[in-house]
Amino acid sequence: MSALGHEVVIADNFARRRIAEELDAPSLTPIASIDExxxxxKDVSGHDIDIVELDxxxxxxxxxxLLASVRPDAIVHFAEQRAAPYSMRDAAHKVYTVDNNIxxxxxxxxxxxxxxxxxxxxxxxxxxxxxxxSDGLExxxxxxxxxxxxxxxxxxxxxxxxxxxxxxxCHLTKSMDQLMFQFYAGNDHLRITDLHQGIVxxxxxxxxxxxxxxxxxxxxxxxxxxxxxxxxMQAAAGHxxxxxxxxxxxxxxxxxxxxxxxxxLALDNPPAAGDPVRIINQIAETHRVRDLAxxxxxxxxxxxxxxxxxxxxxxxxxxAVSNATLRGLGLEPILLRDALLTETVDIALRFxxxxxxxxxxxxxxxxxxxxxxxxxxxxxxxxxx
Numbered sequence: 001m002s003a004l005g006h007e008v009v010i011a012d013n014f015a016r017r018r019i020a021e022e023l024d025a026p027s028l029t030p031i032a033s034i035d036e037x038x039x040x041x042k043d044v045s046g047h048d049i050d051i052v053e054l055d056x057x058x059x060x061x062x063x064x065x066l067l068a069s070v071r072p073d074a075i076v077h078f079a080e081q082r083a084a085p086y087s088m089r090d091a092a093h094k095v096y097t098v099d100n101n102i103x104x105x106x107x108x109x110x111x112x113x114x115x116x117x118x119x120x121x122x123x124x125x126x127x128x129x130x131x132x133x134s135d136g137l138e139x140x141x142x143x144x145x146x147x148x149x150x151x152x153x154x155x156x157x158x159x160x161x162x163x164x165x166x167x168x169x170c171h172l173t174k175s176m177d178q179l180m181f182q183f184y185a186g187n188d189h190l191r192i193t194d195l196h197q198g199i200v201x202x203x204x205x206x207x208x209x210x211x212x213x214x215x216x217x218x219x220x221x222x223x224x225x226x227x228x229x230x231x232x233m234q235a236a237a238g239h240x241x242x243x244x245x246x247x248x249x250x251x252x253x254x255x256x257x258x259x260x261x262x263x264x265l266a267l268d269n270p271p272a273a274g275d276p277v278r279i280i281n282q283i284a285e286t287h288r289v290r291d292l293a294x295x296x297x298x299x300x301x302x303x304x305x306x307x308x309x310x311x312x313x314x315x316x317x318x319x320a321v322s323n324a325t326l327r328g329l330g331l332e333p334i335l336l337r338d339a340l341l342t343e344t345v346d347i348a349l350r351f352x353x354x355x356x357x358x359x360x361x362x363x364x365x366x367x368x369x370x371x372x373x374x375x376x377x378x379x380x381x382x383x384x385x
Contacts (some may be wrong), residue, residue, distance in 0.1 A: 131165025142279025
């Protein structure tokens with residue numbers, strides 16, 4: 001948005017950096033300080049970005065003061081703890097995730113309503129609110145059109161939120177967000193877009209490629225690392241690609257470049273005041289986990305190993321998802337078959353010496369927190385085919 005000429009202010013409490021230290025799982029890519037990142041962005045783009053250190057979940061007065069001062073046209077809300085495994089580590093991490101995510105979201109909504117901001121809120125939600133059951137139908141964008149049979153024999157049409165089926169605490173909070181959005185859109189006429197995003201793959205965007213100091217995170221650990229990143233790091237270590245259960249879990253994916261394009265498209269196409277919350281499925285394609293493992297295996301020569309699934313989920317599921325809104329707005333998504341993970345593989349090779357290989361395996365069990373034995377991973381070796 002800064003590159004497009006918009007004035008940008010960041011509010012951040014840097015919790016993600018502290019969590020990386022807690023897990024002893026720093027980003028594979030070196031992440032510069034926020035000051036260095038913003039100074040570098042100024043050098044390469046000519047644009048200033050302001051930064052305010054702020055915990056939006058626990059300092060409502062300061063959040064209110066910031067919004068009253070800036071009077072933003074739009075607020076992009078990415079300030080939630082986003083990792084499902086991290087949210088299920090133990091009771092303390094469940095409490096933290098609910099406290100941070102629910103309070104943070106509600107504080108933003110309450111401040112917008114109190115200040116009567118004519119701002120458009122764009123929220124990073126998740127496909128996880130829908131659950132991953134095999135319903136045999138295409139998941140619509142947030143809503144279902146239904147008819148209810150009344151006592152008088154007439155049929156009454158209604159539009160309702162698609163039933164939430166969260167499978168973990170993180171996705172539970174995103175499901176609860178939907179109800180808060182629905183209330184504030186109806187009661188205070190706030191303009192809100194909720195992006196139900198799939199799993200993000202890739203590391204670079206057009207802007208971050210301009211300088212090494214701008215590179216994005218590459219998370220590969222069992223809590224925050226996406227399945228593709230973890231497969232690539234296991235291959236780099238000469239360890240089999242560990243697939244949970246049968247690998248029949250189907251997930252939605254989107255490239256990181258398309259993620260930022262989607263946010264820009266959402267900001268350029270806000271709902272009107274008084275409209276229902278606009279829900280957009282931010283996905284490009286769906287794949288089974290075992291098919292992803294086979295893709296990485298062909299690319300790197302790594303073997304595939306099937307292990308017990310620590311998650312409470314169906315062993316196999318179909319996943320058909322509508323992304324009609326983004327395609328209607330002109331998005332032509334980057335697909336895995338087009339990019340073939342080459343950039344992600346290149347980054348894994350370039351920064352492999354920074355990795356903590358003990359952090360790669362997924363060790364969190366949905367039923368009992370961190371309890372799985374961690375397999376030992378030795379020195380890295382990577383052969384690209």
